[in-house]
Every structure is written in structure tokens, then in C-alpha cells.
Amino acid sequence: MNPVNRRFAAPLTAVDTDTTVTGEAGGIGSGGTRVEAVKRIVADDPYLVGHYPELTIYPGVFTIESVHQTVRNWAARQHGESTAVELAAIASVSFAAPLYPGDTMTIGCDLTPMDTPSTPSTASTASIPSTPSTLRVKARCHRADGALAARMTLVVRLRTPHPGGAEGEAGHVPA
Template identity: 30%
Template sequence: MRGRRGYARPLEGADRITARAEADELLIEAAKVVRSTDPYLAGHFPEVTLYPAIFLLDGIRQAVGAELHRSPALAAHLGTDSPDSPDSTGGEWLELGSLDSARVLRPMLEGDELRLLIRVSAGRPGALRAALDCRRGDGEQVARMTVELVRGGTS
């Protein structure tokens, strides 16, 4: 298959996202409420709505892709074709290049509002480094991760 790959619609990694470029970094804050009615949580853990930590990775990927346009320098470092060639979700399609570190400190349960604080900087050529500090609404840290993101969606 040549050209852009066809992908299924991703999970909604965030309910809302805000971002600002600061020096050579992009600072993103995304929020996600854990809801038992979200279709991907049905049957994940019997009788308890437990948010899978793996979904934090997609939250990072989606938030950075949606807000990358705010930092032309990071977009250029990533090697994007152009800011006018977004994917169908309105942002740059990014993929996980590597998971450098991950630590889940507390469970994420129904009703928890998760705050994903993501600090994005240039990584190796053609890649971005994203460091996540995930906290519940009460300020308690529940997870931290560092990932490498690369441009995706081409064969």
C-alpha cells in the first residue's frame, strides 16, 4: 500500500487540551475524566472502572499531534511536510518511536479527572521527546512517562 495508511478512529485521549510554546519547548496540559461509560473501558477490569495506563501513551500522542502547530521549530525538527497537511483529527499524525520510561504510581479510577502535563522538546533528528507528569484533580501524581514521538501515517 502506498501513501497514507488508513487508521481506525483513535480513542479520545483527552477531553480538552491547552498548550503554549515556550522557548524551545511546547508545554501542553490535557484533561481526561475516567468514565465507566467510555466504550473502551467495558470489561477492562471486573466490577471496577480502572483506566489502563497504556491509554496515557495515546493521550500523549494525540495531544502533541493536535498542538504541534504552536511550535514551528519543533514541527521543523520533526520533519513535517507542512503545517497545512494535518491528519483527519486536525493535527499531525504522530507515532510512538520509543517508550523511554514509565511509572504508574496510583490507580486511575472512575470519576478521576486526570491532568496530563506534557513537556515536549527536540529529540534525536526526526523525533520529539515528550515527558508526561499525570496527576489526579486532587494534585496526587498517578503516573510519569517519557516517550519519543516520530512522524507517522506513511508507508
């Protein structure tokens, strides 16, 4: 099995549809990129069974995975299907309202390179090297009724395989 394919919560499909709203073709410009996605919470999805039996809710960790898959789908379109998006850090996360079966969650992600002045390091991200392939992801997830379900800031690294099997950072040519 290709190790690139095991870097996410398979077989969970945490995003139904996604689209790039703003940004430069071929990558992230200095102004960043906006990516949006939709996830429908379906009652008979196997991962909801038992979470919680009397009041089923979409798990918070799956909300984080929905944001991660949104970024992965964007990276696959921009840099190729074999691009890996590694979750380097969860700088912050806050869950504000539950997501129930039948709800539709909209995900809005603002992607900015970590090497820009507008993305200062915090204590939780200071040890992560800033490169053009390290991105800060600020996400807000809303229910269909407009209620904020979650907000988070993630740090991800983009890696693309190079000929011969070695991996490198997206946009970088190996020496």
C-alpha cells in the same frame, strides 16, 4: 482510507481538551514547549467495560495514548491536520496511582527536540536518529486530587505529507 488517520487508537478519544502553555509560535524553540490536556474518565465509555469488572480502572496503555493524542493535537495546530505523530519509543513509563471512572486526569507534556544537548540519548533511544522532527516528550499525569497517576518519557517523530503523497519530516523540504 488515509494511512495517516490509522496511526492512533481510533476511535478512542483519550483527550477532552488541550492547550499549548509555552513555546514559540510555529514550532518548538530551543527552550522546548509545554502542552497540557485534560481527560475525564467516564464510567460508561465502552473501553472501560471489563477492565476490571469488580474495580474499573482506566487502562495504563490508554494513559500512554492520552499523552500521544495530546502531542498529536499540538502537532496538528502547529504543522497542519495531516501531520502524523509516530510513537518511536517508550523510553520509560511508571504508573503511580489508578484512575477511576469519575476522575479527571490532567496531562502535562514537555516537548524538546532530540537534537539539543539537554536531551541525551539513553540505551532505549540511542538507535533513534536525532532530527528536528524527533521529539522527546516528558509527561506527568495527575488526578484531580493532585496524586501523580503516571509519568513517562516518549520519543515521537513528526511527519507531514508532501504534495504528491510522499511523507517527510515536519519542517523539512523534500529534495
